[in-house]
Amino acid sequence: MTGENHALRILIADDSDSDRLILKTLMKRLGHQVRAAANGSEAVAIFADYQADIVLLDVLMPIMDGITAARKIKDMAGEEWVPVIFLTSLTDSSALARCLDAGGDDFLTKPYNKVIIQAKLGAFNRMRQMHQTLSQQRDLISERNRQLLEEQQLAKRVFDNIAHTGCLDADNIRSHVSPLSIFNGDILFACPRPAGGMHVLIGDFTGHGLPAAIGALPIAEIFYGMTSMGFSGSDVLREINDKSGRILPTGMFCCAAMIQADFQLNQLRIWNGGLPDGVLFRKGGGRDLVISRHLPLGVLNASRFDAAMDVFHTSAGDTLLMMTDGVLEAENEEAERFGEDRLKHALDVAPDAEAPIDTLLGAIRSFTGEQSGQDDLTLVSLEMVVASQFHEAAERLPQSALKGPAQWYCVYEVRDDTLAQFSPLPLLLHICMEVPGLRRKSADIYTLLSELYTNALEHGVLDLSSDLKTSPDGFSYYYSERERRLENVTGHFIRFALTHSTTLNGGQLTITCEDSGRGFDHGRQFAPESPVDSDSSEAKYSGRGLLLMQKLGHSLCYSEYGSRAEIVYDWALATKQPGVGHE
Amino acid sequence: MPIQTHRSDDRHTLTIRIEGRFDFSTHQAFRNAYEQKDPEVKEFIVDLSRTTYLDSSALGMLLLLRDYAGGDGARIELRNCNNDVRRILTISNFEQLFSIQ
Numbered sequence: 001m002t003g004e005n006h007a008l009r010i011l012i013a014d015d016s017d018s019d020r021l022i023l024k025t026l027m028k029r030l031g032h033q034v035r036a037a038a039n040g041s042e043a044v045a046i047f048a049d050y051q052a053d054i055v056l057l058d059v060l061m062p063i064m065d066g067i068t069a070a071r072k073i074k075d076m077a078g079e080e081w082v083p084v085i086f087l088t089s090l091t092d093s094s095a096l097a098r099c100l101d102a103g104g105d106d107f108l109t110k111p112y113n114k115v116i117i118q119a120k121l122g123a124f125n126r127m128r129q130m131h132q133t134l135s136q137q138r139d140l141i142s143e144r145n146r147q148l149l150e151e152q153q154l155a156k157r158v159f160d161n162i163a164h165t166g167c168l169d170a171d172n173i174r175s176h177v178s179p180l181s182i183f184n185g186d187i188l189f190a191c192p193r194p195a196g197g198m199h200v201l202i203g204d205f206t207g208h209g210l211p212a213a214i215g216a217l218p219i220a221e222i223f224y225g226m227t228s229m230g231f232s233g234s235d236v237l238r239e240i241n242d243k244s245g246r247i248l249p250t251g252m253f254c255c256a257a258m259i260q261a262d263f264q265l266n267q268l269r270i271w272n273g274g275l276p277d278g279v280l281f282r283k284g285g286g287r288d289l290v291i292s293r294h295l296p297l298g299v300l301n302a303s304r305f306d307a308a309m310d311v312f313h314t315s316a317g318d319t320l321l322m323m324t325d326g327v328l329e330a331e332n333e334e335a336e337r338f339g340e341d342r343l344k345h346a347l348d349v350a351p352d353a354e355a356p357i358d359t360l361l362g363a364i365r366s367f368t369g370e371q372s373g374q375d376d377l378t379l380v381s382l383e384m385v386v387a388s389q390f391h392e393a394a395e396r397l398p399q400s401a402l403k404g405p406a407q408w409y410c411v412y413e414v415r416d417d418t419l420a421q422f423s424p425l426p427l428l429l430h431i432c433m434e435v436p437g438l439r440r441k442s443a444d445i446y447t448l449l450s451e452l453y454t455n456a457l458e459h460g461v462l463d464l465s466s467d468l469k470t471s472p473d474g475f476s477y478y479y480s481e482r483e484r485r486l487e488n489v490t491g492h493f494i495r496f497a498l499t500h501s502t503t504l505n506g507g508q509l510t511i512t513c514e515d516s517g518r519g520f521d522h523g524r525q526f527a528p529e530s531p532v533d534s535d536s537s538e539a540k541y542s543g544r545g546l547l548l549m550q551k552l553g554h555s556l557c558y559s560e561y562g563s564r565a566e567i568v569y570d571w572a573l574a575t576k577q578p579g580v581g582h583e
Numbered sequence: 584m585p586i587q588t589h590r591s592d593d594r595h596t597l598t599i600r601i602e603g604r605f606d607f608s609t610h611q612a613f614r615n616a617y618e619q620k621d622p623e624v625k626e627f628i629v630d631l632s633r634t635t636y637l638d639s640s641a642l643g644m645l646l647l648l649r650d651y652a653g654g655d656g657a658r659i660e661l662r663n664c665n666n667d668v669r670r671i672l673t674i675s676n677f678e679q680l681f682s683i684q
Binding site: 479 | 607670674
C-alpha cells in the first residue's frame with residue numbers, strides 16, 4: 001500500500017472559492033501537488049502543460065462546465081488514462097449517473113470526507129498505474145510482433161535462397177504451398193537428377209515456428225546437394241534422417257515423402273513416412289494408394305532406419321498427388337475437420353478432365369469457406385512425362401557450368417593405416433561436383449575414381465594379382481587376402497591428383513592416381529574387349545574395370561609399370577538435342 | 584541384409600536382390616546366395632531395383648554366377664537396374680551375356 005501514497009499531481013476545478021480552498025488544502029495535507037482552476041476552460045488550459053495524474057472537476061461551472069472540460073481533457077490525454085472525478089453536491093442518482101455517462105470515472109459528493117477522498121485517490125492511482133503497465137506491455141508486444149514479422153520475412157528470403165535451385169516450376173509439377181509455409185513447418189523441394197528424372201520431397205515438421213524453419217534448412221541443403229550429385233532417393237533419405245535425428249530435439253521430427261521419378265524407366269519410387277496416403281492416378285483410370293510404411297524422418301537411428309522405396313511402374317500421363325496433414329486437418333467455421341472421408345469423396349467425384357490437385361483444392365476451399373487465407377497445407381502433384389520432354393529441365397542445370405570453379409588442381413594422398421579405414425572417394429567426388437558442368441556426370445566420375453582406387457589399392461598397395469580371380473574359390477581367396485593384407489599396411493600411399501580446366505565448349509578433368517606398389521601388368525589386363533574371352537578362361541572374371549575406365553574416359557594410360565594411371569575426361573555443355581545422356 | 588533371396592512357388596526360379604552397393608564387400612554373401620547346389624533351380628533373377636552402385640568387381644561376380652548357372656546355357660535375368668547401373672552394364676557389353684530387363 002506504499003506506492004499509492006506517493007505525491008500525485010492533481011488538478012482541481014471549482015467555481016466556489018471556498019470549496020476549492022478546502023479541497024486544495026486537504027490534498028496538500030495528504031502530500032499531493034495541486035493546481036487549481038476556477039472554471040472548465042481554465043482547467044483545460046492548465047492541463048495542457050501540467051501533466052495531471054488525476055483531475056477533479058465541479059460539474060456546474062461558468063464559462064465551461066465540468067462535463068465539457070472532462071471531454072476535452074480526455075481528448076488531450078489521448079491514449080494515457082487520466083481519471084476524472086466529478087465534484088458535486090447533487091444527490092439524486094440519475095444526476096450522478098449522468099456524470100459517469102459524460103466520461104467521468106467517479107464522483108465525490110460535497111461536503112468532502114477526508115477518508116473517502118484518500119481512499120478514492122489511492123484506488124484511482126492503482127488503476128492508473130495498472131493502465132500504464134498495460135499500455136507499456138501492449139506497446140512492447142506490438143513492437144516485438146513487428147520485429148518478428150520482419151525477421152520472418154528475412155528468414156523466408158534466406159530460406160528461399162537456399163531452396164531456390166529447385167525445379168518446382170517444371171511443367172509436370174503443380175503445387176500449393178501456404179504463404180508462410182516454412183513457419184508452419186511444411187517443406188516442399190524438387191530437384192532434377194543429373195542422370196535424368198527428378199526428386200521431390202514434401203514434408204511436415206512436428207511443431208511450428210522458428211524451430212521447424214531451422215530444422216528445414218539443413219534438410220534443404222542435403223536434398224539439393226545430394227540430389228544434384230546423383231545420389232539416389234534412398235541415400236538422400238538416409239542422410240536426412242541421420243541429420244534430423246542429430247539436430248532435432250526428441251519429440252520433433254518430420255513426416256515426409258520422397259519421390260524419385262524416372263521418366264526413362266517409367267518408374268516412380270516413393271518413400272512415405274508419416275504423410276497421408278498419396279494417390280497415383282492412372283491415365284487410363286484407376287488409382288493406387290501410396291501408403292505410409294515408415295516412421296517419420298528423425299525418429300530412428302541410422303541402423304534401424306529403412307530407406308527402401310516402393311516402386312510403381314507408370315506410363316506417361318499418370319499423376320501422383322501427395323499432401324501434408326494440413327489437408328485432413330483443414331477446419332470449417334464449425335471447427336469440423338476436412339478428414340479422410342471428404343478427401344476420398346472429393347477425389348471420387350472428380351471430373352476426369354480436371355487435374356486432381358485442382359479438384360482437391362477446390363473441395364477444401366469450399367469446405368473451409370472463403371476465410372481460408374490462413375491455410376496450413378501443402379500439396380504437390382507430379383505428372384509422369386515422356387523422357388525426352390523432361391530433358392529440357394535437366395539440361396537447365398549446366399547453364400551456369402562455367403560459373404563454378406573451372407581452373408584448379410588438387411592433390412590428395414592417403415597413407416598407411418588410413419588406407420584400411422577410410423575411403424577418399426566421396427571427398428574427391430565432392431570436389432569434382434563443385435564444377436557445375438560435371439554434376440550431370442557424377443556417375444561416370446565416381447566409377448572412374450572408384451576403379452582407379454580399387455586398382456591402386458588391390459593390385460598396387462596390396463600386391464594382389466587378378467590371376468587369383470580365375471575361379472569361384474580364387475575369388476573368395478582374393479577378397480579374404482585383401483582383408484588380411486589391408487590390416488597390415490604400412491609405408492604405403494595412394495595419391496590422387498585432379499586437374500580441371502575449361503575448353504571451348506566445356507571442360508577437361510584429368511585424374512592421376514599413383515600408388516606405392518610395385519605396379520601390375522596392366523597390358524595383359526586390357527585384353528577382354530569382348531565380355532567373355534572364349535579362347536582363354538584365364539583372367540576372364542577380372543579386368544573389366546580397365547575396360548570401363550577406357551570407355552568412360554577419353555584416354556587412359558598407365559606408366560611406372562602400372563603404379564601410375566592417368567585418365568582424361570572431357571565434358572561438353574549440353575546441346576539442345578533431346579536424348580543427351582545416351583552416349 | 585544387403586542380399587536377399589526368394590524362391591518362386593514352383594521352386595525353379597531363384598531371385599537374388601542386392602540392396603545398396605554391389606561391390607567386393609558383397610562378394611561372399613552373393614556367392615552364398617546362389618551356390619545352393621539345388622538342381623531344381625533352373626533360372627536366376629538378379630533384382631537390382633535397390634542397387635545404387637555397381638563396380639567392376641560386381642561384374643566379375645555376375646560372370647561367376649553365369650558360369651555356375653551353366654555358362655552359355657545359363658538363364659539369368661538382371662532386373663530393374665537404375666540408369667547408372669544400366670550404363671555400367673551396357674558399357675561392358677553385358678547385354679550380350681545376360682537378359683537385362
